[in-house]
Amino acid sequence: MNFKEIYLRALFGIIYVSIVWIATSYSQNSFIILYAFMLLISFYEMWQLRKGKSKIFAFIYILFPLSIIQIFALNSEIYLDKTFDPSPILMMLVLTWTFDTFAYLIGSKLGKNKIAPKLSPKKSWEGFGGGLISTLIICYLITDFNLLTVKIDNFNNYTLAIFIPFTASLGDFIESYYKRQAGVKNSGKLIPGHGGILDRIDAIMITIPFLYLYINLI
Numbered sequence: 001m002n003f004k005e006i007y008l009r010a011l012f013g014i015i016y017v018s019i020v021w022i023a024t025s026y027s028q029n030s031f032i033i034l035y036a037f038m039l040l041i042s043f044y045e046m047w048q049l050r051k052g053k054s055k056i057f058a059f060i061y062i063l064f065p066l067s068i069i070q071i072f073a074l075n076s077e078i079y080l081d082k083t084f085d086p087s088p089i090l091m092m093l094v095l096t097w098t099f100d101t102f103a104y105l106i107g108s109k110l111g112k113n114k115i116a117p118k119l120s121p122k123k124s125w126e127g128f129g130g131g132l133i134s135t136l137i138i139c140y141l142i143t144d145f146n147l148l149t150v151k152i153d154n155f156n157n158y159t160l161a162i163f164i165p166f167t168a169s170l171g172d173f174i175e176s177y178y179k180r181q182a183g184v185k186n187s188g189k190l191i192p193g194h195g196g197i198l199d200r201i202d203a204i205m206i207t208i209p210f211l212y213l214y215i216n217l218i
Contacts, residue, residue: 009193016191016200017097024093028084031073039066042198045187049178058178062198065208072212087150091157092211094148095164096203098138103131103165115169120176123169132165152215159214167210168203175202 023034043062050058072089107127115123139161142148150157175198179187188196 005193012192012194016194020093021090024089025086028073031084031086031089032070035066035069035073038197038201039063041190041196042066042187042201045196045198046178049182049184049187051182053181061174061205065205068212069208085151087148088152088155088211088215091142091148091150091160092164092204092207094142095135095139095161096168096207099131099135099165099168100203101131102134103127106130106134116173119173119180123172128165128169132162135161135165155215160211163210163214164207167207171202171205171207174205175199 020034023030025031039062043059046058046062047055069089072086073084103123104127107122107124107130110126110130111122111124113125114121115125115128136158139157143157175187179185186195187198190196191200194200
């Protein structure tokens with residue numbers, strides 16, 4: 001990766017994260033619009049990936065989590081003060097971005113033992129372990145300094161931090177499988193240096209249902 005590619009990836013990564021963070025946290029309406037937009041674009045990208053192939057499970061992979069995430073905006077009963085609160089999704093995003101970033105950085109430098117080389121040749125156990133530890137460290141800092149509070153009774157940040165590396169990796173592998181079958185590197189070209197929307201949200205696709213299930217079980 002040359003300097004221009006690194007610059008583009010960093011620049012548009014910051015822009016993407018900023019837009020997602022602001023839209024998720026600004027209001028109930030901006031939350032709904034953001035994730036509805038993501039659903040439409042990622043659905044189109046998956047349609048392109050699955051041309052001439054079975055689409056049922058691929059579409060479920062898109063529709064199920066991005067429909068569930070709207071419940072966080074529409075069902076205020078899950079929050080302690082009974083009003084819309086994006087904190088559980090923001091916490092999920094922070095910890096997922098932390099895992100993705102450090103898994104990539106550590107895996108790029110130290111990765112030798114590949115997890116699933118046929119699906120995602122760059123993913124290594126070293127990267128996964130480094131990402132997991134980094135996620136727990138960031139979770140500790142957020143919790144200890146009260147940087148972000150999830151206003152749901154009995155919610156435990158560390159539980160989320162522990163299962164995110166597994167669900168994020170699974171979501172990534174599923175998308176990688178569909179890209180491999182399509183013979184492409186990225187799901188689209190919407191975000192320079194990153195690919196499509198689906199390339200950016202694959203890590204939350206399995207996490208969202210698990211997060212919703214966890215909230216409703218505690």
